[in-house]
Amino acid sequence: MKLYDQIFDVVKQFKKLFSPGPVTNADVSGSITAEIFLIVSLVISTLLLRHVNVLLAGLVAFILAIVLISNIPLIPKFKIEQEDSLEKMLFYAIVTLAILVTFLYWGGNLV
Amino acid sequence: MNELIPLMVIVPLMAALLISAFSKFNKITKIFAFVVAICLPIIPLASNYGLHYFGGYAPIMDNVTNVMFHPAITYSFTFLQQIFIAMVGLLTFLVIFIYLNKYKEVSGPYLFLLFLGTAAVTAMLLTDDIFHMFVFFEILALAQVGIVAASSIDYSYEMALKYMILGSIGSPIMLLGIGFLLALTGSVNVTDIAAAVHNGLVNVTSPVFLMSLALIFFGWLYASGLPPFHTIKSGIYSKAEPHGAALLQSFTVISMISIVLIMFRIYSSLPIFEVLIVFFSILAMVLGVSLALTQTDFRRMIGFLAVGELGFIGLGIGLGTQFAITAGLFQALNEIMITALLFIGFGAIVNATNEVDTRKLGGLLAYHPKVGIMLLIGGMAMAGVPPLSGFQSKLMLVQASLSCGFPELSILAIMVSIATFVVFIKTFYAMFLRPKPNDLEVEGKEVPRSMIFAMGVLLIIIILLGLFPDAVTSGISNFVGGIL
Numbered sequence: 001m002k003l004y005d006q007i008f009d010v011v012k013q014f015k016k017l018f019s020p021g022p023v024t025n026a027d028v029s030g031s032i033t034a035e036i037f038l039i040v041s042l043v044i045s046t047l048l049l050r051h052v053n054v055l056l057a058g059l060v061a062f063i064l065a066i067v068l069i070s071n072i073p074l075i076p077k078f079k080i081e082q083e084d085s086l087e088k089m090l091f092y093a094i095v096t097l098a099i100l101v102t103f104l105y106w107g108g109n110l111v
Numbered sequence: 112m113n114e115l116i117p118l119m120v121i122v123p124l125m126a127a128l129l130i131s132a133f134s135k136f137n138k139i140t141k142i143f144a145f146v147v148a149i150c151l152p153i154i155p156l157a158s159n160y161g162l163h164y165f166g167g168y169a170p171i172m173d174n175v176t177n178v179m180f181h182p183a184i185t186y187s188f189t190f191l192q193q194i195f196i197a198m199v200g201l202l203t204f205l206v207i208f209i210y211l212n213k214y215k216e217v218s219g220p221y222l223f224l225l226f227l228g229t230a231a232v233t234a235m236l237l238t239d240d241i242f243h244m245f246v247f248f249e250i251l252a253l254a255q256v257g258i259v260a261a262s263s264i265d266y267s268y269e270m271a272l273k274y275m276i277l278g279s280i281g282s283p284i285m286l287l288g289i290g291f292l293l294a295l296t297g298s299v300n301v302t303d304i305a306a307a308v309h310n311g312l313v314n315v316t317s318p319v320f321l322m323s324l325a326l327i328f329f330g331w332l333y334a335s336g337l338p339p340f341h342t343i344k345s346g347i348y349s350k351a352e353p354h355g356a357a358l359l360q361s362f363t364v365i366s367m368i369s370i371v372l373i374m375f376r377i378y379s380s381l382p383i384f385e386v387l388i389v390f391f392s393i394l395a396m397v398l399g400v401s402l403a404l405t406q407t408d409f410r411r412m413i414g415f416l417a418v419g420e421l422g423f424i425g426l427g428i429g430l431g432t433q434f435a436i437t438a439g440l441f442q443a444l445n446e447i448m449i450t451a452l453l454f455i456g457f458g459a460i461v462n463a464t465n466e467v468d469t470r471k472l473g474g475l476l477a478y479h480p481k482v483g484i485m486l487l488i489g490g491m492a493m494a495g496v497p498p499l500s501g502f503q504s505k506l507m508l509v510q511a512s513l514s515c516g517f518p519e520l521s522i523l524a525i526m527v528s529i530a531t532f533v534v535f536i537k538t539f540y541a542m543f544l545r546p547k548p549n550d551l552e553v554e555g556k557e558v559p560r561s562m563i564f565a566m567g568v569l570l571i572i573i574i575l576l577g578l579f580p581d582a583v584t585s586g587i588s589n590f591v592g593g594i595l
Contacts, residue, residue, distance in 0.1 A: 026537050034404035037530045041397045047519045075405055082342045086273050092339035097329050104325040105318055
């Protein structure tokens with residue numbers, strides 16, 4: 001019942017996503033689909049790490065699955081981070097540039 | 112007729128300038144814009160394949176090293192350029208046709224921006240000169256900003272300004288990367304740079320070469336709207352006029368493939384290059400589709416779906432085999448048509464209802480059955496339902512990732528297609544199938560015939576390419592074989 005309550009809480013939190021305005025069944029089911037899609041696709045993506053090391057892939061997938069599931073609902077958090085705020089867009093653009101340059105310049109054998 | 116190769120850029124460019132200069136003559140402007148727009152898809156179809164050297168400076172052979180140098184800005188015209196330029200030309204024609212029919216008094220500056228954008232993407236596809244590509248990339252960015260700012264939608268100015276500010280980071284960074292390449296190789300000709308890299312004249316593990324990859328790659332992310340630029344890209348689509356958005360997304364796809372093909376020729380010897388493309392493509396697919404699922408503004412929803420579809424193109428190119436790149440480029444061609452169809456179709460609904468919130472719509476199938484059915488087929492094509500063109504390209508991508516030894520990517524691609532289908536069916540149900548809300552006024556508001564015509568033309572191409580994919584895939588495959 002604890003998991004059921006947790007999922008029910010998630011559904012209630014989706015209401016905030018669509019405010020102001022009415023929340024329809026289609027909107028909530030769409031958000032639940034997005035939630036499940038996000039978790040499953042990220043976990044499957046981490047399996048690609050098996051080309052580096054099988055143990056690493058299993059470990060990362062397992063830890064990521066636990067972290068993601070224990071942090072549901074993820075979509076409201078993702079949506080807040082990806083709104084039309086210029087500050088957030090600039091922040092993520094600069095972070096990406098910094099990671100790219102750092103990784104390629106100092107990546108050593110990984111590159 | 113190789114003389115037609117430069118005309119593919121010159122005709123829209125001159126048309127843009129002339130229309131802007133003589134825009135006060137409304138009727139002449141309309142006729143001129145219409146005639147030029149018809150010519151745009153015809154010129155690439157009438158032209159022969161070949162090379163064009165601006166200024167007539169043919170390549171020079173160095174007798175000591177036996178290396179060929181290209182002193183001129185070179186345009187290369189093959190089947191790939193032909194099919195994409197013809198498709199963008201056709202789309203420009205349809206968009207201008209819709210625009211000319213919609214407004215009695217046309218705006219010269221707006222038509223200028225549409226033609227300028229078309230000229231820019233055409234040049235980006237044709238050029239074999241990385242600096243020339245950058246110049247048109249900048250021109251394209253300005254045209255895109257202008258098209259968004261010129262729309263009558265609320266906050267369009269704000270979104271255009273944000274896009275320009277982000278561009279002021281992306282573009283100079285890319286230019287810096289090109290500068291590094293120039294410093295290393297002494298050339299801006301892509302063939303010369305690629306020859307220098309593959310013949311061992313450049314140390315591919317040198318930090319300067321790797322840094323140039325990082326910087327140009329970042330510029331490519333901005334041009335393509337892949338994360339972290341997916342939010343702004345979907346934002347500008349939603350704030351442009353629907354027909355403008357249809358053209359904007361084609362500009363994005365073309366600039367994405369033209370830059371990535373140049374990068375592929377230069378950096379393909381670095382395994383990290385393909386890893387980076389696949390990583391950002393996965394991110395785009397996952398973020399694009401999951402955010403599309405939560406949208407209530409259907410223009411924004413299509414914007415996020417368009418970003419998600421870009422991930423499929425990147426996936427094909429990132430896998431790096433001939434079959435995978437062919438699949439990615441075929442997917443690019445399909446996306447141009449399918450997304451344009453959806454933008455125009457949903458734009459027709461905005462035109463008829465003045466509403467973009469799916470929660471306030473309903474019952475539209477009874478009022479606009481033609482638009483509804485064409486949108487349904489377009490959405491199915493985007494989701495990859497057989498026998499439409501989207502199915503063929505996505506099937507090829509799934510097969511390509513399986514044959515490359517990445518079943519995870521195949522599963523992911525199928526999941527994204529299913530999620531896309533869910534997004535579309537949810538929106539279609541909300542807008543067309545459920546009972547009409549009482550406060551929604553749709554009576555007496557007709558969808559312009561020009562929009563129906565444009566959707567019909569795009570739909571026919573989508574169905575034909577779904578039934579006969581070999582008509583384009585074999586030509587694309589030959590092109591890819593040449594660059595590998």
